[in-house]
Amino acid sequence: MKYRTEGIIPPPIAKLAEAAKRISSSPGFLNLGQGLPGHIPPEDALTTLKERIFHPATHVYTPDEGLVELREALALYLRQESGIDANPQDEIVITAGANNAFASAILTLVEPGQNVIMPSPYYFNSVMAVKLAGAEVKDIPVGESFQPEPESIEAAIDDKTKAIFLITPNNPTGAVYSCERIDAILDLCIQHEIMLICDETYSRMVFDNARHYSPRSRRDANNTVVTLGSFSKDFGMSGWRVGYIIGPTDFIKELIKLQDTVSICAPTAGQMLALEVLKKGLDVVEKELQRLGLLRELAYLRLREIDAFEEKYTQGTFYLFPRVKGCTDSRKLVMDILQSTRTLVLPGSIFGNTGEGHIRLSIGPLTPEAVDEAFNRLSKFFGEG
Ligand SMILES: Cc1ncc(COP(=O)(O)O)c(C=O)c1O
The missing domain is CATH 3.90.1150.10 (Aspartate Aminotransferase, domain 1)
Structure with a gap:
C-alpha cells in the first residue's frame, strides 16, 4: 500500500x-x-474534577467549539494576561492541545503548493503539519539573541506565501520575541494580506521582568492573527490534551469543519479541569x-x-x-x-x-x-x- x-x-x-x-x-x-x-x-482544581467524575456530563461530548463556560473564562483570562480581545461565542475554539490547533489552522488556511514562513530554529512538529497540507516551509534563520528578522522574512514573502508562523516564548530557544519585531512582522502580514499564526503555548513562562507580547492584542490585527495556546506547559496538563485557537469569525467557522471531522471536541474532563484551573489555580x-x-x-x-x-x-x-x-x-x-x-x-x-x-x-x-x-x-x- x-x-x-x-x-x-x-x-x-x-x-x-x-x-x-x-x-x-x-x-x-x-x-x-x-x-x-x-x-x-493545582490540587484544588483536581479535587473539584474528582467530585464530578461520576457526573454524566463528564462522559459525553461538549459542543465542537468547547464548553461555553471554559471559552468565557478563557476570554477573560486572556484579556487580563495578554490584552487579547476575543469573543468566546465565535472567535475561540478549544482544541485537543496546541498541536491539534496548529494542524487544524494549517489545514484550514493553506493550500497545496503554498508556503509558510517560519523563523528557524522552530518546533519540529509544525513542519510536519505544513507538509501534510502539501505545502512548503520557508525556513528563515533568526538573528541576534534568537529574535526573528523582519527584513529577511519580508524578502522571503512571495505570491505563494499564506502565513508567517511565530512561536513566542520559543521552543527550543526560550527567546521571548520583542514587541517591535512582532509588530513589524504583523505589519508585513497586513500589507501582504497573509495570516500571522502565533503559538503562545509558553505565554506565562517569561522571567526577569520580560513581557510576553501577543500580536492579537493589537486592535487592528484581529483579522490577520491566529493565536494558538495550550494548558500543557503553563498549567502542567499535557496529558489532558487541552489547547485553544483564536481567530477571525470566518476562519473559525471554517476550522470547525476540521474539528468536527477529526476530534469533534477536546476531551471533556480535560476541558472541565482547565476551567477549574482558570477559576482557582492561578x-x-x-x-x-x-x-x-x-x-x-x-x-x-x-x-x-x-x-x-x-x-x-x-x-x-x-x-x-x-x-x-x-x-x-x-x-x-x-x-x-x-x-x-x-x-x-x-x-x-x-x-x-x-x-x-x-x-x-x-x-x-x-x-x-x-x-x-x-x-x-x-x-x-x-x-x-
Ligand atoms: C511551541 C509548542 N507548541 C505546541 C506544543 C504542543 O502543545 P500541546 O501539548 O498543547 O499540543 C509544544 C510542545 O512541546 C510546543 O513546544
Missing part, C-alpha cells in the same frame, strides 16, 4: 529515543530531553513558575562555567539552547553524551538547520540537585570537570 504521508519525514530522533529507552532503565539516567514543565495541575501556577525561575538561574550559572558552551541567555520557557563550540553534528554529540553520561539532551539540528551546533536542555521536571548533577556530568564530558 502506498501512503500519502510516506514522503513526510518525522523528526530524526528515532535512533536517539531507542538508545535513551535502553539507558533510561539503568540507575542514574537523567532526562533533559522531554519538554515537560515538572508540575501537575496562584499555584505562579508558585511553580517561581520554582522554574530559580531552576533557570541555577542552570544558566552552571552553563556559564563550561567553556565548551557559547551561552545565549533567553528569558522564556524552561529550555536552554547553548551552542557547543566546534560542534557540526549535534546528533552525534548527543548520542555520545547519552552513552557516556546517561544524560539525555536533544540535538539542535532537529529544530531546523539553524539549530545545528546547538543542544537543547529541558530542565522543567528536575530538582536543583539533578540540575547540578547534569552539569557536573556535562562538565566532565567536555573535559572540564
Whole structure:
C-alpha cells in the first residue's frame, strides 16, 4: 500500500529515543530531553474534577467549539494576561492541545503548493503539519539573541506565501520575541494580506521582568492573527490534551469543519479541569513558575562555567539552547553524551538547520540537585570537570 504521508519525514530522533529507552532503565539516567514543565495541575482544581467524575456530563461530548463556560473564562483570562480581545461565542475554539490547533489552522488556511514562513530554529512538529497540507516551509534563520528578522522574512514573502508562523516564548530557544519585531512582522502580514499564526503555548513562562507580547492584542490585527495556546506547559496538563485557537469569525467557522471531522471536541474532563484551573489555580501556577525561575538561574550559572558552551541567555520557557563550540553534528554529540553520561539532551539540528551546533536542555521536571548533577556530568564530558 502506498501512503500519502510516506514522503513526510518525522523528526530524526528515532535512533536517539531507542538508545535513551535502553539507558533510561539503568540507575542514574537523567532526562533533559522531554519538554515537560515538572508540575501537575493545582490540587484544588483536581479535587473539584474528582467530585464530578461520576457526573454524566463528564462522559459525553461538549459542543465542537468547547464548553461555553471554559471559552468565557478563557476570554477573560486572556484579556487580563495578554490584552487579547476575543469573543468566546465565535472567535475561540478549544482544541485537543496546541498541536491539534496548529494542524487544524494549517489545514484550514493553506493550500497545496503554498508556503509558510517560519523563523528557524522552530518546533519540529509544525513542519510536519505544513507538509501534510502539501505545502512548503520557508525556513528563515533568526538573528541576534534568537529574535526573528523582519527584513529577511519580508524578502522571503512571495505570491505563494499564506502565513508567517511565530512561536513566542520559543521552543527550543526560550527567546521571548520583542514587541517591535512582532509588530513589524504583523505589519508585513497586513500589507501582504497573509495570516500571522502565533503559538503562545509558553505565554506565562517569561522571567526577569520580560513581557510576553501577543500580536492579537493589537486592535487592528484581529483579522490577520491566529493565536494558538495550550494548558500543557503553563498549567502542567499535557496529558489532558487541552489547547485553544483564536481567530477571525470566518476562519473559525471554517476550522470547525476540521474539528468536527477529526476530534469533534477536546476531551471533556480535560476541558472541565482547565476551567477549574482558570477559576482557582492561578496562584499555584505562579508558585511553580517561581520554582522554574530559580531552576533557570541555577542552570544558566552552571552553563556559564563550561567553556565548551557559547551561552545565549533567553528569558522564556524552561529550555536552554547553548551552542557547543566546534560542534557540526549535534546528533552525534548527543548520542555520545547519552552513552557516556546517561544524560539525555536533544540535538539542535532537529529544530531546523539553524539549530545545528546547538543542544537543547529541558530542565522543567528536575530538582536543583539533578540540575547540578547534569552539569557536573556535562562538565566532565567536555573535559572540564
Ligand atoms: C511551541 C509548542 N507548541 C505546541 C506544543 C504542543 O502543545 P500541546 O501539548 O498543547 O499540543 C509544544 C510542545 O512541546 C510546543 O513546544
